[in-house]
Amino acid sequence: MTVIVTDDGFAPEDWTHGFQSTDALPANDNAVAVDLAPDADLDGLTAHLDHIDLIRIAFPSFADGRGFTLARRLRLMGFQGRLRAYGHVISDQYAMARRSGFDEVQINADLAARQPEPQWLARANWRDHDYQSRMRG
Numbered sequence: 001m002t003v004i005v006t007d008d009g010f011a012p013e014d015w016t017h018g019f020q021s022t023d024a025l026p027a028n029d030n031a032v033a034v035d036l037a038p039d040a041d042l043d044g045l046t047a048h049l050d051h052i053d054l055i056r057i058a059f060p061s062f063a064d065g066r067g068f069t070l071a072r073r074l075r076l077m078g079f080q081g082r083l084r085a086y087g088h089v090i091s092d093q094y095a096m097a098r099r100s101g102f103d104e105v106q107i108n109a110d111l112a113a114r115q116p117e118p119q120w121l122a123r124a125n126w127r128d129h130d131y132q133s134r135m136r137g
Contacts, residue, residue, distance in 0.1 A: 001109040007124040010117045038066035042073055049079045059087035068100040075101035091115045094123040
């Protein structure tokens, strides 16, 4: 079972169109979701960003932060669609995921049982406790 984590808590998977690799992107405007590896080259995506509804970035390990960089770069490139982190993302990383541009995190049922919804919601106030806010305050 897949659990989607947002600022509102846990929710079931709501994307039903499947995921594609970047080299399988269609040339039309169909709803499309793309899977990206943490070492993906974003240059080839630039022309497709307007046609992508959801990008899912893999986190092969909770110690691998390359996905945060990709998320930030995609937002700076103008991507307005849904951005999802998936794989080994833990609740302690939720605020960083949101700050870097992710809208949601996909976790499996085992992680949801070990780190229940209250642990994720405790970090849902990610705008209030960042470094810049503390320095301004």
